[in-house]
Amino acid sequence: MSLLALQGVTLDYGAVRAVDHVRTEVAAGEICALVGPNGSGKSSLLNTISGFVPISDGAIALDGVDVTRARSYELARLGVARTFQLIRLLPGLTVSENVAAGCYAELRRSGLGALARSLLRPGRISPEVAARVDEALERAGVARFADDLVEELPFGTQRRVEVARAIVSRPRLLLFDEPAAGLSEHDLENLEEVIVAEAARGCAVILVDHHLHFVLKVCPRAVVLNFGNVIFDGPSPAAVEDEEVKRAYVGS
Amino acid sequence: MLGINDTTIELWLLNCMLAYSAFAVLTGGSFTLAYVAFVAVGAYTAGIGSVDHGWSLPQEMVVAPLLAGLAALVIARPLERLSGVYLSIASVGVVGLLQVLLLNLDGLTGGAIGITGIDPPIGIGLLAACVAILALILRQLQVSNFGRAIRMTRVDPLVAGAMGVNVGRLRLWLFVLSAVIGAEAGVLRGHYFGLVTPDEYGFTTVVQLLAMVIIGGVGSWLGPLIGAAVFTLLPEWLRSFGDWREVVTGVLLLVIIIVSREGLVGAARTQWHRRRHRRGVADDAAADPPPATSLNGALAGGEEDR
Numbered sequence: 001m002s003l004l005a006l007q008g009v010t011l012d013y014g015a016v017r018a019v020d021h022v023r024t025e026v027a028a029g030e031i032c033a034l035v036g037p038n039g040s041g042k043s044s045l046l047n048t049i050s051g052f053v054p055i056s057d058g059a060i061a062l063d064g065v066d067v068t069r070a071r072s073y074e075l076a077r078l079g080v081a082r083t084f085q086l087i088r089l090l091p092g093l094t095v096s097e098n099v100a101a102g103c104y105a106e107l108r109r110s111g112l113g114a115l116a117r118s119l120l121r122p123g124r125i126s127p128e129v130a131a132r133v134d135e136a137l138e139r140a141g142v143a144r145f146a147d148d149l150v151e152e153l154p155f156g157t158q159r160r161v162e163v164a165r166a167i168v169s170r171p172r173l174l175l176f177d178e179p180a181a182g183l184s185e186h187d188l189e190n191l192e193e194v195i196v197a198e199a200a201r202g203c204a205v206i207l208v209d210h211h212l213h214f215v216l217k218v219c220p221r222a223v224v225l226n227f228g229n230v231i232f233d234g235p236s237p238a239a240v241e242d243e244e245v246k247r248a249y250v251g252s
Numbered sequence: 253m254l255g256i257n258d259t260t261i262e263l264w265l266l267n268c269m270l271a272y273s274a275f276a277v278l279t280g281g282s283f284t285l286a287y288v289a290f291v292a293v294g295a296y297t298a299g300i301g302s303v304d305h306g307w308s309l310p311q312e313m314v315v316a317p318l319l320a321g322l323a324a325l326v327i328a329r330p331l332e333r334l335s336g337v338y339l340s341i342a343s344v345g346v347v348g349l350l351q352v353l354l355l356n357l358d359g360l361t362g363g364a365i366g367i368t369g370i371d372p373p374i375g376i377g378l379l380a381a382c383v384a385i386l387a388l389i390l391r392q393l394q395v396s397n398f399g400r401a402i403r404m405t406r407v408d409p410l411v412a413g414a415m416g417v418n419v420g421r422l423r424l425w426l427f428v429l430s431a432v433i434g435a436e437a438g439v440l441r442g443h444y445f446g447l448v449t450p451d452e453y454g455f456t457t458v459v460q461l462l463a464m465v466i467i468g469g470v471g472s473w474l475g476p477l478i479g480a481a482v483f484t485l486l487p488e489w490l491r492s493f494g495d496w497r498e499v500v501t502g503v504l505l506l507v508i509i510i511v512s513r514e515g516l517v518g519a520a521r522t523q524w525h526r527r528r529h530r531r532g533v534a535d536d537a538a539a540d541p542p543p544a545t546s547l548n549g550a551l552a553g554g555e556e557d558r
Contacts, residue, residue, distance in 0.1 A: 050414065076416035090407045092471070092514060094525065101404055105416025107397045118396035119389060149525045 003028040003204045004049070004173055008058035011044055011228075018044040020228035021058065028172070031195060031205045033215040033236060036225035037249055042208045043085060045225065046175050049206070050082045051075040062173065077105045079172035083162045083179055085208075089150040095161050096146040099133050102168040132168055139197070140164035141190045156187040163194055173204045180211040192218050216240065224248070255488030258376060264484040265379035266441055267464060271476035272386055273434035274461040278470045280426040281406035283336070285458050286327065286343040289350045290320040290431040292453035294438020299367030299448045300360065309372065309443060316435040324431035328424050347458055354450040366449035374443045382440060383477075386433065390473040402426070406470065467508050469515025478516050 002025035011019040019041045026032050034042050047053040049060065051072035059068045062078055070078070081102065089098050107129065109117075137143040140160040145153060150161055159179065166174060179191055195218055199205050209215050215222065215236065222236035226248040232239050239245050273287045297316035301307035307315070327346060334342055354361045361367065393399055401422055404412035409419045442448050460483065468479025486504065490497045512519035 052410070052413070071418075072410075072413035073416050073418045076414055082414055084411075088408055088411050090404060090411060092407065092518065092522070093403070101400065101411075101415050104397065104400055104404070108401070108416060109397070115398070118398055119392045122392045122394075122396035122399070147525070147528060149522065152526075 002026060003063055004206075005061040006049075006058070007060075009045070009048060009055055009060060010057040011041075011048055011053060012056040018228055019048065019055075022225075022228070022230055024223055024230060024233060026173075026204045026206060028204050029199050029202045030221065031199045031207065031219045033219035033222040034206055034208045034225065035210075035212070035215060035222055035239070040225040040248070041228040042225055043177060044228075046082070046177055046206070046208055050080055050175055079169070080175065081166040081169055081171035081173070082175035083166050083177055085177040085181075087155075087158045087162055089158055089161055089165075091149070091151040093150060094147050095142055095150055095153070096133055096137060098150050098161055099136055099164045099168050100129070102136075102165040103129050103133065106169060132170075136164040136168035139167065139194055156183050159183060160187065160190065163191065167194060167198055170201070171203055174198055174206070176205070176207045176209075178209050179207065180209050180214045188214060212240075255485055260484055260488060262376050262379060262444070264481055265376070265383050266437070266444060267480035267484050268383045268477055269379075269386065269433070269437035269440055270461050271464040271468070271480045272390065273430050273437050274465045275470065275476045276390075276433055277426050277430035278462075278465050279406060280402055280423045281409060282423045282427075283340045284331065284343045284427060284430075285340055285462065286331075286346040287430050287434045287461065288453050288457045289347045290324065290434030291438040291441065291457070292350055292354065293320045293323060294435035295442040295448040295453070296354065296361060296367070296438075297435070298439040298442030299362075299370050302370050302443075303367055309374070309439070312439045313436060316439045317432040320431040320435035321428050324428045328427050332420065332424065344455065344458060347454065351450050351454050354453070361450070364450060366447055368447040370442050370446050370448070372443065373446055374440060379440060379444070382436065387473055387477065394473050403471065463505055465515075467505060467515055469512075469517035469519075471514045471521075472517040475515050475517045482516075
């Protein structure tokens with residue numbers, strides 16, 4: 001069974017239809033690119049999958065569970081992690097604090113008992129979670145910046161921190177919104193390594209990007225959008241040869 | 253010396269209580285300014301309770317937060333539809349509305365004269381105990397997982413949502429917490445001065461408490477303690493400026509706010525990290541060269557939607 005199933009997902013911004021009856025599935029362990037020209041609805045689709053924008057019509061299922069109406073925090077608790085097109089780290093916090101934020105959903109307990117416990121013994125992060133934070137920092141190649149404030153780091157490093165924050169919770173579904181934009185060759189290699197490792201662990205990865213070279217290299221499968229419609233869904237090398245995809249990019 | 257004596261310490265402790273009420277809601281990043289209304293609820297509970305009904309102080313300290321907490325839950329309903337500056341304006345409206353009610357329900361509230369003769373007066377011991385307990389609770393909350401959620405919500409509610417924080421629910425509870433703290437502060441304030449009048453609980457107080465929290469810093473339980481200290485002692489220190497005192501106070505507040513968005517505590521924290529960072533960079537430069545970056549890679553990936 002597929003991990004993520006979209007059925008007729010439609011998103012209207014007023015009179016503008018950003019996503020139009022998208023139907024596709026992504027399996028666990030699969031790396032799938034979501035590409036298309038500017039304004040084709042890639043980011044909108046990603047925002048609906050991560051629960052930031054409620055869809056106008058259709059249904060979304062995660063591992064067989066209907067999450068059509070789920071909000072972003074509910075999806076995060078179900079194991080969906082994402083990065084943002086414009087980096088969104090928490091300024092004023094160190095790199096390791098930012099990455100630890102990614103563990104919030106699993107550390108959280110609700111109810112009065114949890115409140116009482118946290119008043120009596122608030123504690124820092126447990127050793128195992130701390131070890132996972134260290135591991136994520138290491139894998140994203142930012143371990144040596146652990147105690148630096150994020151806003152003082154260069155762009156590429158901030159991107160890596162965001163990636164570390166997304167993988168620290170060991171998500172089931174990872175959504176990358178233009179992770180390659182503005183990265184150096186060195187940073188790109190690291191990003192590819194992380195993505196491949198996450199997929200090998202059984203995580204489904206969806207990657208939105210303009211950087212075609214990177215997408216072709218990393219993603220075996222591509223879903224191409226144009227004006228909110230899926231115009232191609234198949235092996236990414238074939239996507240580049242597809243006539244309709246060419247027309248969409250060049251403009252007919 | 254430094255203008256510190258029993259009275260200034262008592263006033264500082266009272267201000268800490270009041271500032272904590274504002275802090276509780278502001279620390280979650282929603283700019284809701286209704287806290288003074290809950291302080292008024294506490295103060296008038298003390299007034300009406302002790303003068304008209306002969307309640308004891310402990311009774312008032314149970315009833316007032318319950319009343320304020322319930323009121324907060326009710327007010328939160330319409331307020332939660334708003335955000336940003338609209339929320340601030342509406343919440344100040346709540347304070348204004350209550351003030352008008354206090355002025356006009358004179359059978360209950362004593363109108364413009366208010367209520368005098370609130371008994372028993374309270375001393376420095378009870379105030380210090382209340383502030384200490386409150387500071388401890390807020391400190392424990394801050395270092396717990398709740399604290400992490402609060403911090404994320406304040407800094408970037410969108411990211412907080414992506415990390416699994418139910419931002420709306422969290423802000424609602426912080427609003428109720430603020431009301432409960434405000435009510436306790438109000439009860440103490442009523443007993444300390446022995447009287448309540450409606451003009452103490454208006455816009456001026458809203459701004460004063462806001463200033464205390466912003467000076468100290470919305471990010472730490474220490475912030476209100478420091479902000480309240482600055483706010484209590486500054487007028488004493490600036491006595492020699494005479495009529496210019498208020499102006500100098502205003503300028504100092506502006507400087508602090510411009511220097512650090514997270515107040516004095518935030519500024520101290522940033523400085524501490526900067527110093528560590530600089531040391532770290534010096535060490536790294538000595539140890540290994542920076543990773544090579546490729547111009548090609550930078551160009552290939554240069555299509556940023558910025």
